[in-house]
Amino acid sequence: MAYTYAYPRPALAVDCVVFSIQSDSLHVLLVERAQAPYEGWWALPGGFVQMDESLDEAARRELREETGLSDVYLEQLYTFGEPTRDPRSRVVSVAYYALVKPGGPPVRAAADARRVEWFPTAQLPPLAFDHRQIVQVAIERLRGKVRYRPVGFELLPRKFTLAQLQRLYEVLLERPLDKRNFRRKVQEVLIARGVVEELDEFQAGVRHRRARLYRFDRARYRQLEKQGFDFEL
Amino acid sequence: MAYTYAYPRPALAVDCVVFSIQSDSLHVLLVERAQAPYEGWWALPGGFVQMDESLDEAARRELREETGLSDVYLEQLYTFGEPTRDPRSRVVSVAYYALVKPGGPPVRAAADARRVEWFPTAQLPPLAFDHRQIVQVAIERLRGKVRYRPVGFELLPRKFTLAQLQRLYEVLLERPLDKRNFRRKVQEVLIARGVVEELDEFQAGVRHRRARLYRFDRARYRQLEKQGFDFEL
DNA sequence: TCAAAAGTGTTAACCATACACCCATGC
DNA sequence: GCATGGGTGTATGGTTAACACTTTTGA
Numbered sequence: 001m002a003y004t005y006a007y008p009r010p011a012l013a014v015d016c017v018v019f020s021i022q023s024d025s026l027h028v029l030l031v032e033r034a035q036a037p038y039e040g041w042w043a044l045p046g047g048f049v050q051m052d053e054s055l056d057e058a059a060r061r062e063l064r065e066e067t068g069l070s071d072v073y074l075e076q077l078y079t080f081g082e083p084t085r086d087p088r089s090r091v092v093s094v095a096y097y098a099l100v101k102p103g104g105p106p107v108r109a110a111a112d113a114r115r116v117e118w119f120p121t122a123q124l125p126p127l128a129f130d131h132r133q134i135v136q137v138a139i140e141r142l143r144g145k146v147r148y149r150p151v152g153f154e155l156l157p158r159k160f161t162l163a164q165l166q167r168l169y170e171v172l173l174e175r176p177l178d179k180r181n182f183r184r185k186v187q188e189v190l191i192a193r194g195v196v197e198e199l200d201e202f203q204a205g206v207r208h209r210r211a212r213l214y215r216f217d218r219a220r221y222r223q224l225e226k227q228g229f230d231f232e233l
Numbered sequence: 234m235a236y237t238y239a240y241p242r243p244a245l246a247v248d249c250v251v252f253s254i255q256s257d258s259l260h261v262l263l264v265e266r267a268q269a270p271y272e273g274w275w276a277l278p279g280g281f282v283q284m285d286e287s288l289d290e291a292a293r294r295e296l297r298e299e300t301g302l303s304d305v306y307l308e309q310l311y312t313f314g315e316p317t318r319d320p321r322s323r324v325v326s327v328a329y330y331a332l333v334k335p336g337g338p339p340v341r342a343a344a345d346a347r348r349v350e351w352f353p354t355a356q357l358p359p360l361a362f363d364h365r366q367i368v369q370v371a372i373e374r375l376r377g378k379v380r381y382r383p384v385g386f387e388l389l390p391r392k393f394t395l396a397q398l399q400r401l402y403e404v405l406l407e408r409p410l411d412k413r414n415f416r417r418k419v420q421e422v423l424i425a426r427g428v429v430e431e432l433d434e435f436q437a438g439v440r441h442r443r444a445r446l447y448r449f450d451r452a453r454y455r456q457l458e459k460q461g462f463d464f465e466l
Numbered sequence: 467t468c469a470a471a472a473g474t475g476t477t478a479a480c481c482a483t484a485c486a487c488c489c490a491t492g493c
Numbered sequence: 494g495c496a497t498g499g500g501t502g503t504a505t506g507g508t509t510a511a512c513a514c515t516t517t518t519g520a
Contacts, residue, residue: 003238004235005244009244051243094325180502181482208490209489395473411511411512412473413473441470443517
């Protein structure tokens with residue numbers, strides 16, 4: 001089958017910058033390309049948009065097909081369209097970033113991906129196309145967003161301790177936070193307003209005092225967000 | 234001439250939400266479409282991306298062709314790609330927003346545009362496609378951005394008074410600001426650091442005390458931005 | 467001389483920051 | 494019993510917010 005148009009069209013792709021936290025540092029998921037161009041190079045998971053799916057759907061589909069991931073937090077990042085960003089031909093790519101919670105099923109390579117692996121953002125291998133730049137933009141966006149929106153919870157397990165939450169913020173903001181001030185803030189802006197729920201459950205099996213567990217209430221947050229809820233660490 | 238591909242491709246367009254301030258309220262520039270679909274409807278200026286131009290270039294070209302505007306502040310907004318957003322066929326649109334200073338050459342209709350007109354954001358006519366939604370997203374982005382980046386200056390004349398600057402912020406933030414507190418803040422965060430330059434010039438021809446004029450130093454801001462300059466009203 | 471907007475300081479409330487010790491648990 | 498991280502309150506300095514009158518100009 002072939003498709004013919006009166007004017008030339010760029011190809012349209014999506015690419016995903018998938019973040020997770022591992023051993024207290026920010027990681028990105030990369031796939032090793034099985035095909036030219038850049039065969040054998042590491043790249044962002046992604047691929048071409050199909051005619052009957054939205055851009056968000058395309059991003060989710062490609063993620064599922066190439067890495068096995070589903071149920072992630074996904075948000076559009078930026079659209080990259082320099083005429084020469086793909087050596088073959090004009091390809092415009094709508095980039096997304098995704099946040100994944102630890103403890104889900106492990107990633108597995110499939111489709112066009114030979115291998116799939118998590119890399120710490122501080123030590124990325126050379127990347128195909130302009131993917132290095134895309135990762136850079138995604139990191140900046142994430143760091144900016146976390147200051148005024150509670151996206152960080154998407155990087156934690158469903159039930160988490162306040163120490164985990166604090167470490168997450170320290171990793172993302174790249175500065176140490178005071179434990180007591182952090183807890184007071186979380187208490188008054190998140191717990192008091194019901195965005196974070198204090199559970200009657202505790203850690204188990206640790207060789208020190210067990211920490212209380214908490215849960216993020218996304219529905220409650222959405223509700224407050226509409227009323228102009230001003231989040232700030 | 235015809236162009237043939239092995240797989241179908243969405244068409245790729247750009248659309249621009251052009252903002253200006255007029256009589257103390259935020260306006261958007263719309264064009265009346267000269268062609269189907271939505272012939273006779275108001276729409277955002279925009280059009281299809283050509284193969285040899287970047288997305289930014291496409292946005293600037295379309296703005297120039299349809300409205301005569303050039304030399305505007307332009308920034309990518311979001312990419313809209315619902316499969317049914319265009320009734321003819323699949324069209325993905327990379328939306329931009331632009332800020333224009335008052336007092337430039339007047340806009341003029343050309344190319345596919347029958348008329349060009351400024352509308353206050355509070356009273357927009359029915360818009361073609363999903364352009365109403367795009368405008369909505371652009372307004373939210375602008376309101377958010379102005380809180381932590383000095384984009385507002387792109388909506389003021391090159392030389393402006395502090396009262397104009399304050400009115401601008403009041404329009405964008407939708408709340409009144411205290412004159413003395415506002416001036417102190419501008420003094421210590423912008424003037425003291427050289428981002429805004431105090432001129433030895435004053436308004437003329439007003440029937441009250443003449444206000445001092447100021448100028449935004451974009452180069453100076455760029456320089457500080459790299460060093461992690463924390464702007465905040 | 468009047469109307470209209472420019473320009474200018476002080477005080478009180480609030481918020482952010484810095485800081486140190488006891489508690490519970492598993493080994 | 495000791496090592497490990499969990500959990501808790503207060504005092505200080507800095508920032509924000511509220512507030513009113515005098516000045517300059519053109520008509």
